[in-house]
Amino acid sequence: MENKVRFYNTLTRTVETVIPHEDGKIAMYTCGPTVYHFAHIGNLRSYIMEDVLEKTLRYVGYDVKRVMNITDVGHLSSDADTGEDKMLSGAKREHKTVMEIAKFYTDAFFEDCRKLNIRTPDVVEPATNCIQEFIHMIEVLLEKGYAYTAGGNVYFDTSKLDDYYVFSSQSEKELLVGVRDDVEEDVNKRNKNDFVLWFTKSKFEDQALKWESPWGTGYPGWHIECSCISLKHLGEYMDIHCGGVDNIFPHHTNEIAQSESYLGHRWCGYWFHVNHLNDKSGKMSKSKGGFLTVSLLQENGYDPLVYRMFCLQSHYRKPLEFSYEVLDNMSAAYAKLIRRIAELPDEGEMDETAAAAYRARFSDALCSDLNTSMALTVVYDLLKEETNGRTKRALLAEFDQVLSLNLLTAQTAAETAPAVDAELEAYVEEKIKERKAAKKEKDFAKADAIREELAQKGIVIKDTREGTVWEVQG
């Protein structure tokens, strides 16, 4: 039953069944955040979908070990040695040290993840913890002839590989360097796609983080960290490597080049890439600025889980366009869903026949290239199913292990309303009593006046079958 999770493998460009290197276990790696600024909701889309993948694997019975790095050094705005380090510019912007910046934004990242019910990976490793490992790998690459030094830096020699462009059918000839105006070409490179493994030449006035190395004092290139950190914690064979589609080239391409050259054998068999969240003007990007964060959504009154649901109702390989209109749509859908579930009576005998059928449908949806939209449909179908509330609740709790939408534990609007003091409560209860009397005497004008009076104070009343209820509008 385990070997049935299928998803699109960027390496083979087909949907494949995952067959792990070690039976029953999955070694999974995720490129973590660059902690020079807040993660925006587009970044978080990837982490949400990867979270669903991880939980799906666990749901069907795999023992998953997941590792994530934190890029706290070496991420230049350009791969030439003239680019400014993003950590450094973040520190300058906020008048803090690089380490303070890293700490602050790492914490902020995991706080966002917590709000979105994204599980923290089993291992989280900052790049700055692994400098010795980076140096070791670079030494081996130099020994094996896959790397060379030039102009003070160490470069990976892409011409030593038969198949550098593993993810596409592009050839070196077809790739243009400098199609964008702002890219500076590094004259030290032997081949246009060679990339830096170690920098010693730094033009930054205050490069805060530097380490001794056989090539001089300096700092690592961007790609080396993911190779080393994954090897350190997951060993020589990794099953699934995840990230956003924009990492396919050059980052993941370079990781493969380094890792397989270092190891001398095939490294990772399955590559899972999540497509971008766009807004009307195109890709939401950290470097473009003006991006949306989870905190901003909350300030605008949205439950972060509404955003999670927004992501789940789409497919991870499709570009998804963000708009407040669609988020409002989802907000209504989520509130309604939670309310319906909250009303399910916890009664009856567990209906095993129905449960088995729904379990099968649910896991089939997720195992079919992570069809989260279909998984949500299974939830809706279950709510409509002719079976008892206890069975539905039990299944929903189970499905929520993967969906993580707080299906049963989310609070309805009434429950999240601000607390009211006793005085206000007495006042409202009195008014409701007055209104009830007015209604009894068919004095609807007075009844409506009382309702309006309360509404002015932000109190909304509703006549339900069980009597009049009220809540303070948050």
Place this chain on the structure above:
RNA sequence: GGCGACUUAGCCAAGUGGUAAGGCGUGGGACUGCAACUCCCUGAUCGUCGGUUCAAAUCCGUCAGUCGCCUCCA
């Protein structure tokens, strides 16, 4: 210029050869003094043109549009 993805009702979206799931919204109805909640009903032939096939949203080709990558990016 090269590579790649996407295009299904007002919006989101499933569906990979046999005559279109689901959600939100809209409209109508039931309930309610009214309203809200809830419940019921309500909608598309699948970007264009052409081909393959007994049969295509589903396969092939074409055109168009949108988006992404090509050393900042999830």
